[in-house]
Amino acid sequence: QKEVEQDPGPLSVPEGAIVSLNCTYSNSAFQYFMWYRQYSRKGPELLMYTYSSGNKEDGRFTAQVDKSSKYISLFIRDSQPSDSATYLCAMSLPSYQKVTFGIGTKLQVIP
Amino acid sequence: EAQVTQNPRYLITVTGKKLTVTCSQNMNHEYMSWYRQDPGLGLRQIYYSMNVEVTDKGDVPEGYKVSRKEKRNFPLILESPSPNQTSLYFCASRSKLSSYNEQFFGPGTRLTVL
Numbered sequence: 001q002k003e004v005e006q007d008p009g010p011l012s013v014p015e016g017a018i019v020s021l022n023c024t025y026s027n028s029a030f031q032y033f034m035w036y037r038q039y040s041r042k043g044p045e046l047l048m049y050t051y052s053s054g055n056k057e058d059g060r061f062t063a064q065v066d067k068s069s070k071y072i073s074l075f076i077r078d079s080q081p082s083d084s085a086t087y088l089c090a091m092s093l094p095s096y097q098k099v100t101f102g103i104g105t106k107l108q109v110i111p
Numbered sequence: 112e113a114q115v116t117q118n119p120r121y122l123i124t125v126t127g128k129k130l131t132v133t134c135s136q137n138m139n140h141e142y143m144s145w146y147r148q149d150p151g152l153g154l155r156q157i158y159y160s161m162n163v164e165v166t167d168k169g170d171v172p173e174g175y176k177v178s179r180k181e182k183r184n185f186p187l188i189l190e191s192p193s194p195n196q197t198s199l200y201f202c203a204s205r206s207k208l209s210s211y212n213e214q215f216f217g218p219g220t221r222l223t224v225l
Contacts, residue, residue: 008151032211043115043201043216044154051211088154092212098169099212103153 003027006089006102015111019076023089023102026070030091030100033065035074038086038104047087048074079109113138115217117202123223124192132187132220134202141207143185144169144214145177147198154201160185161207192224 006023013019021035031052036044048063050056050072056063062075072091076083089102115136124130136143144159146169156169160179174196176188185204189196199221203214 006153034211034213041219043203043218044214045216046213049211049213090212098156098159099214101154103151 001026003100004089004091004102007105008103010106010108012108012110013079015079015081015109017079017109019074019079019083019107019109021074021076021087021089021105021107023072024070025072025091025100027091027093027100028067028070029093031094032092033063033072034090034092034099035061035063036088036090036101038088040085044088076107079107081109081111084108113215115202115204115215117200117217117220119220120218121221123225125225126193127191130189130192130222132189132200132202132222134185134187134217135183136185136202136204136215137183138204138206138215139182140204140215141182143179143202143204145175145185145187146201146203147171147196148201148219149198157187157200192222194224196222197224198222 004025034049035047037047038044053067060077064073086104086106088104092099118133145157146154158177160166202217205214
């Protein structure tokens with residue numbers, strides 16, 4: 001079993017839809033949870049991060065962490081064609097160099 | 112502009128021909144890493160460095176070497192490349208002051224080994 005599981009998609013939605021992206025993980029010691037966005041032929045860039053459990057909102061994006069279920073989510077409201085990218089979840093132990101990534105979910109928002 | 116640069120961006124080579132992929136960052140970050148990204152496997156860490164002259168293996172270090180002689184540079188060396196090292200490679204850096212492990216990635220190097 002992989003430490004981090006993520007559905008690779010692809011996921012196609014119409015413009016304006018609410019998108020839900022998810023990851024599950026097996027290591028209960030993970031404390032930091034991140035979402036990276038990767039456009040085609042580019043490196044990943046940090047989109048959102050959360051520490052431990054709870055929600056965090058930033059504009060159209062909301063990140064949720066449920067440590068009891070070992071489940072994290074990223075919600076995108078009013079999705080735009082510019083949101084078309086691959087979204088990678090990532091998580092790490094506290095004060096530790098190693099970050100474990102999901103394989104990424106490819107999202108396409110159709111105008 | 113704060114950035115991580117990699118060179119070359121694209122490389123086609125043959126089995127056994129030594130190559131080096133350079134990585135440089137201008138953010139004065141202490142930590143640097145190399146990842147490879149493969150379909151269905153995601154990003155996997157090859158090597159990382161916590162400071163000058165301090166390096167350690169990641170999840171998939173076989174067939175790779177690194178060095179960290181200067182803080183800004185972290186080259187990846189393939190002494191004898193093989194076809195299974197065909198992949199997309201990313202260099203990343205982060206500040207030791209970052210409490211949530213935010214990493215800044217370079218643009219990637221697409222390597223094909225024939």
